[in-house]
Structure formats: structure tokens, C-alpha cells
Amino acid sequence: MILYIAEKPSLGRAIADALPTPHKKGDGCIYVGKGDVVSWCIGHLLEQAQPESYDPVFKKWSIAHLPIVPDQWKLEVKPKTKKQFTILKKLIKQADVLVNVGDPDREGQILVDEVISFSGVSASKRAAAKRCLISDLNINAVKKSLNNLRDNSEFISLATSALARARADWLYGINMTRLCTLQGQKSGFNGVLSIGRVQTPLLGLVVHRDLEIEGFVSKPFYEVFVTLKTAAGERYQAKWKPSEACESFMDEDGRVLSRKLADNVVARVVDQNGTVKKVQQGKKKQPAPLPYNLSALQIDAAKRYGLSAKQVLDLCQQLYEKHKLITYPRSDCRYLPMEHYSGAQQVTAAIAKTCHKLSDAVAKADLRLKSKAWNDAKISAHHAIIPTAKSVDSSRLSSGEANLYELIARQYLIQFYPPFEYMDKQIDTEVSGGLFIAKQKDVLAEGWKTLFPQSKSSGNRSKTSDSSPGESAEEAFSGVRLPDVQQGDAVLCTEAHVDEKQTSPPKHFTDATLLAAMTGIARFVSDPVIKKVLRETDGLGTEATRAGIIELLFTRQFLTRSGKEIRATDVGRQLITSLPENMTHPDMTAHWESQLEAISQRELAYNHFMQPMALSLRELIEEVGAVRFDGLQGKGKAMVRPRRKKPAVSKRASAVKKPGVRKRS
Numbered sequence: 001m002i003l004y005i006a007e008k009p010s011l012g013r014a015i016a017d018a019l020p021t022p023h024k025k026g027d028g029c030i031y032v033g034k035g036d037v038v039s040w041c042i043g044h045l046l047e048q049a050q051p052e053s054y055d056p057v058f059k060k061w062s063i064a065h066l067p068i069v070p071d072q073w074k075l076e077v078k079p080k081t082k083k084q085f086t087i088l089k090k091l092i093k094q095a096d097v098l099v100n101v102g103d104p105d106r107e108g109q110i111l112v113d114e115v116i117s118f119s120g121v122s123a124s125k126r127a128a129a130k131r132c133l134i135s136d137l138n139i140n141a142v143k144k145s146l147n148n149l150r151d152n153s154e155f156i157s158l159a160t161s162a163l164a165r166a167r168a169d170w171l172y173g174i175n176m177t178r179l180c181t182l183q184g185q186k187s188g189f190n191g192v193l194s195i196g197r198v199q200t201p202l203l204g205l206v207v208h209r210d211l212e213i214e215g216f217v218s219k220p221f222y223e224v225f226v227t228l229k230t231a232a233g234e235r236y237q238a239k240w241k242p243s244e245a246c247e248s249f250m251d252e253d254g255r256v257l258s259r260k261l262a263d264n265v266v267a268r269v270v271d272q273n274g275t276v277k278k279v280q281q282g283k284k285k286q287p288a289p290l291p292y293n294l295s296a297l298q299i300d301a302a303k304r305y306g307l308s309a310k311q312v313l314d315l316c317q318q319l320y321e322k323h324k325l326i327t328y329p330r331s332d333c334r335y336l337p338m339e340h341y342s343g344a345q346q347v348t349a350a351i352a353k354t355c356h357k358l359s360d361a362v363a364k365a366d367l368r369l370k371s372k373a374w375n376d377a378k379i380s381a382h383h384a385i386i387p388t389a390k391s392v393d394s395s396r397l398s399s400g401e402a403n404l405y406e407l408i409a410r411q412y413l414i415q416f417y418p419p420f421e422y423m424d425k426q427i428d429t430e431v432s433g434g435l436f437i438a439k440q441k442d443v444l445a446e447g448w449k450t451l452f453p454q455s456k457s458s459g460n461r462s463k464t465s466d467s468s469p470g471e472s473a474e475e476a477f478s479g480v481r482l483p484d485v486q487q488g489d490a491v492l493c494t495e496a497h498v499d500e501k502q503t504s505p506p507k508h509f510t511d512a513t514l515l516a517a518m519t520g521i522a523r524f525v526s527d528p529v530i531k532k533v534l535r536e537t538d539g540l541g542t543e544a545t546r547a548g549i550i551e552l553l554f555t556r557q558f559l560t561r562s563g564k565e566i567r568a569t570d571v572g573r574q575l576i577t578s579l580p581e582n583m584t585h586p587d588m589t590a591h592w593e594s595q596l597e598a599i600s601q602r603e604l605a606y607n608h609f610m611q612p613m614a615l616s617l618r619e620l621i622e623e624v625g626a627v628r629f630d631g632l633q634g635k636g637k638a639m640v641r642p643r644r645k646k647p648a649v650s651k652r653a654s655a656v657k658k659p660g661v662r663k664r665s
Contacts, residue, residue: 002036003095005112007102010321012040018142028087044111045085048170049074067175089119098129100152104382110162135328138390161600172197187629191636198541204584207568207576216505221255222262227495234483238436266496274431276489285419288448290334291384294543295519302512309547315404330544335378346389351409353391365416386412417448431493440482508565521590530591574631
């Protein structure tokens with residue numbers, strides 16, 4: 001008997017539909033043809049044991065117990081899903097062959113693997129287990145995956161990475177939450193000060209940005225513009241580029257802060273002759289952006305529709321599980337396997353039927369084109385999020401689902417459009433020893449950008465109303481045309497003026513920018529060595545966890561919203577400003593993420609991550625043990641113990657249960 005173990009019931013039903021009949025619904029399973037069975041987990045059926053499971057003395061929180069580091073790690077069956085675990089355990093023991101059909105990521109891998117292991121099957125049976133990777137719940141796609149089973153042993157490193165992550169989160173979350181809460185109580189704080197490996201530095205990003213904005217002092221800076229006249233009488237405007245000799249009058253962003261210096265430049269160049277030093281001109285092509293992974297989709301959806309990361313993930317799950325209109329949504333990959341290329345005709349036809357707004361875009365797509373997105377070498381457990389070959393009547397979709405589907409479909413369609421082409425021209429002119437730069441960009445062919453409507457306020461592609469992906473203010477296209485000049489041509493500076501501007505503070509985080517910060521965390525890392533390491537394995541949290549971590553900070557009332565802006569609450573701010581800096585900056589956590597990725601790629605051993613982590617935890621406990629949270633005195637909600645008489649976990653303990661054992665914290 002073959003037992004297929006899915007991550008969740010919806011996936012289990014999709015698997016059963018693709019297997020031979022007859023089908024018979026059982027308790028927590030489906031019996032299919034040939035005597036095989038499909039069953040499922042309900043997310044994680046097991047969780048890391050609480051400290052008191054290792055020693056009853058740990059039930060009472062005490063600084064003297066810290067750090068709590070298990071010698072032998074334990075898992076416990078979750079009370080809410082104990083029945084399903086019992087069913088699954090019995091089926092696992094009866095089965096001849098086990099097939100892991102967890103979601104195609106490291107969490108999907110381990111949550112099935114840990115159930116198989118915890119059920120006490122033989123080593124030979126575990127070694128013979130198979131792996132099925134499903135990213136599309138439509139029956140033909142599922143059948144194809146079932147016909148291409150792989151050895152489950154190929155994915156041991158993925159499970160090891162997830163295991164290391166879960167245990168590191170437990171060690172850090174349990175120990176630091178208990179320590180900070182107890183220290184907070186000494187300072188008069190009422191409540192739990194929850195600490196997490198990812199959530200705390202993420203909160204730190206918001207707090208540090210808020211403080212930077214509040215402490216910002218605007219300063220004037222100056223730009224010099226000149227009008228230059230050619231021998232043929234043509235005029236063009238150029239901007240002064242300060243030389244290295246001016247650095248003492250500039251800020252770290254290269255802006256000139258001295259009005260006297262700017263005025264001096266104007267006085268020196270007006271009515272003076274100049275020379276064209278260099279002319280650069282060339283046709284450039286911008287290929288279509290890659291299809292979405294989850295973070296890229298969440299960022300775009302936040303910008304265009306004001307959706308939170310969690311809202312996007314929830315809508316994606318609906319499109320994936322209920323409607324079966326998109327492929328697996330929790331993907332961190334933006335590439336597609338070559339085998340998917342042959343299905344483009346069916347996918348685009350489904351897009352036209354489901355999203356009428358894109359029917360014209362489908363008709364104009366050239367399915368003979370093959371963008372850089374099709375790359376087998378870039379595919380691991382999963383691929384980019386794209387539409388499936390299934391179509392539905394759009395009236396069956398909510399507005400949020402329809403909007404999200406349109407984003408995903410458009411991003412897929414642009415893979416079958418030619419590059420955006422433009423002419424890039426730059427004239428470098430020297431006048432009285434100063435260098436002046438003039439730039440021009442002219443659109444030659446819209447290419448894939450035809451799918452992103454231009455702003456109604458301008459005929460130029462200076463900014464699109466739909467903000468085509470990757471476009472920034474620096475890529476603005478000017479309506480001004482530069483003259484045809486050659487290197488060495490003489491010009492005359494007929495006018496010059498100074499533009500006075502004001503430096504502006506950074507902006508408060510929004511859903512889009514906070515997600516962008518998490519995915520590009522190297523920008524916020526101060527350690528140059530770690531920053532270099534993170535250039536390839538960049539990210540704070542994972543695609544599947546980022547939305548939940550952001551929402552967790554709102555739930556714990558560390559963050560609040562002001563319109564679209566995300567700001568820290570007073571408690572969140574006081575917590576971060578009281579903690580040691582290395583806990584509130586992303587350096588340590590981001591480095592951990594890169595090591596976890598290295599484990600999944602078989603480039604780092606489990607012990608080489610866990611042992612140094614446990615040692616650094618002991619040092620951190622000593623450091624935080626000296627911290628006082630005086631700024632939190634009188635704040636927080638007092639903990640009320642349950643009225644029931646029978647022994648129960650205190651509210652204090654239950655409050656940290658989630659951060660300590662969250663499967664994706």
C-alpha cells in the first residue's frame with residue numbers, strides 16, 4: 001500500500017482526484033484505487049516541546065534557569081490535531097511505501113518528515129520514502145507530479161535547514177522572551193516582552209526609522225544649471241557635477257551644501273566659452289522583469305492596492321487552493337522550468353477567459369519569444385508564481401482575488417513581449433574648469449511596457465500610472481531633445497542659475513517598503529563582512545513567514561498603522577531603545593538566514609550553525625541580564641491568571657508559547 005501524505009486536506013483531495021478510482025472517504029483519509037491511501041497533516045501536527053517538558057522546574061520563569069538548552073530535543077503532538085496524527089501514524093505503520101507530498105519548500109518538507117520519523121517507522125522504510133513536488137492543484141498538473149516521484153532522501157538538507165531554523169527560533173525566543181519579561185517586571189512593566197530572532201530586528205528597523213525622522217533637521221542644498229549654445233544656435237541645459245575638490249562642501253549623498261560655492265560657479269561660467277568633452281549615445285534594451293515570487297508580489301500589491309502582506313498571502317491561498325488559478329504561492333523563486341514553456345498556449349488562453357482586461361494583451365503576445373525567466377538551473381523545490389491553465393468566470397472572484405490574479409497574469413504575459421528599447425544620450429561639457437552633464441532618454445519601442453498604461457498627465461514615460469516593475473524616478477524619460485554635437489565642439493554658456501532645495505527626511509515604512517527592506521536586508525546591515533555575504537543570500541525571514549511576522553508585531557501591539565504608514569508604538573519603541581544594539585539590528589539574524597540557506601544547499605553542517613548559536617546565546621543572556629526597562633514602567637497589560645482550579649499553564653507561559661515554537665517565526 002502506498003500512502004501519500006499531504007501537507008493539508010485541500011492538497012490531499014487534489015491528490016486523490018488524480019489517482020485511480022474507486023475512491024472511498026475515510027476518517028482523516030481517502031482510500032483510492034489499487035489499495036492506496038491519501039492522508040494529510042493539518043500544517044504542523046508536531047511542535048517543539050515547551051521547557052517544562054524537559055524539566056518541570058522550568059514551568060516557573062526564573063533568570064536562574066537561563067539559558068534553557070535541551071540536550072535531547074523533543075517534539076510533542078499538538079493537542080488540537082492529535083486525532084489526525086493518530087490516524088496518520090496508524091496508516092504510516094501499515095504502508096509499504098511512503099510519499100511525502102508536503103508543500104515544495106523547507107517547511108513542507110520537514111512537517112511530513114517529522115511525522116514519519118515520530119511515528120517510529122524503521123530506518124529502511126524512511127530511506128525508501130518518495131517525494132512528490134506539487135505546485136499546481138489542477139488535476140493534469142497533479143498527475144504529472146505523481147508520475148515524477150523523486151527519492152525523499154534528496155531533500156534531507158532542506159529538512160535539516162528547517163529543523164535548525166525551528167530550534168534556533170526556540171532557543172532565542174524562549175530564553176530571550178523569559179529574560180526580557182522578567183527584567184521588565186523588575187522595572188515595573190506589566191506584561192510579556194516577546195522577543196524573536198526575526199521579529200525583534202524587524203521592529204528595530206521601524207523604530208530606528210521613526211527616530212531618524214523625528215531627529216531629522218532639514219538643510220538646504222544647491223544645484224547649478226547652465227544653458228549652453230552650440231555654434232549652430234541650438235541650446236541645451238546641463239547640470240553641474242562637483243569635482244573631488246568640492247567634497248568638503250558636500251554631504252554623504254554628494255549634495256552641495258554651500259550657497260557661496262554654487263554662486264561662485266555661476267559667476268565663473270556665465271558668458272564663458274566651453275567645450276564638449278564627451279558624447280555618449282547608444283540604444284539600450286530593458287528585458288521584461290521576471291515573474292513574481294511571493295515577496296515581489298506582496299510589494300507590488302501593497303503599492304497598487306494598499307494590501308498588507310498577510311492579505312496578499314491569504315488571497316493567494318484562495319487563488320491556489322479554492323480556484324486553482326495560480327501555482328504554489330509561497331515561492332521564493334522568480335524563474336520557470338523549461339517544461340512549462342510548452343504550456344504557454346493553454347495558460348495564456350486561460351488568462352484571456354479569466355481576466356478580460358488582459359484579453360488584448362494575450363492576443364498580442366508572441367509565444368515564440370523565450371525570456372530569461374525560463375531557466376532550469378535556477379529552479380530548486382519550486383518555481384515562480386504564474387497562472388495555471390485553468391480558467392473561471394471572473395464573477396466568481398472577489399475584487400481582491402481578481403486584482404491579484406491580474407497582477408500575476410500580467411507579469412507572466414510580459415515574458416512574451418519584446419524588450420523595452422530606448423536611446424540613451426549624454427553630453428559632458430566643460431566650462432571654466434567645471435563639468436556639466438546633460439542627459440536624454442528617448443523611447444524607441446515600448447515592448448513589454450505596453451502592458452503598463454502611461455500616465456494621463458503626460459505623454460512621456462516619466463511615470464506610469466500602473467508603475468511598471470523596476471521603474472524609478474532616475475529612469476524618467478525627458479521630452480527635451482539634445483542637439484547633435486561632437487567631442488571638441490565649442491559652446492557658449494548663455495545662462496546659469498542656482499536651484500535651492502531642501503533635504504527631506506526618510507519616509508515612514510509602509511507595507512511595501514517594509515517588505516522590500518526584509519527582502520533586501522543587506523542595505524540595513526552595518527557589518528561590511530556580513531553585508532558582503534548577504535548579497536547573494538539576502539533576506540530577513542522567508543517568503544512564507546514575512547507576512548506573519550509583520551502581523552505578529554501588530555498583534556503584540558509593538559506596531560501600529562497611521563494611514564498607509566507603519567509606526568512603532570510607545571512600548572515597541574521603548575523595548576528597542578532599551579535592548580543591546582546587536583539584538584535590534586538585522587546583522588545577526590540576516591547572517592543566520594544566510595547560514596540556514598547554506599545548510600539547505602549542503603554547504604554548511606547543522607552543528608556548525610547550532611553550536612556557535614548556543615554559545616552566542618549565553619553571552620547575550622549575560623548582556624541582557626544587566627538591562628533595565630525603566631522606560632516601560634507602568635506600561636503594558638497586567639497578566640491575569642485563569643480562574644480554573646485545575647493546574648494550567650499560566651497566561652505568562654502561554655503568551656510565549658507561540659513565539660517559542662512557531663513553525664515559521
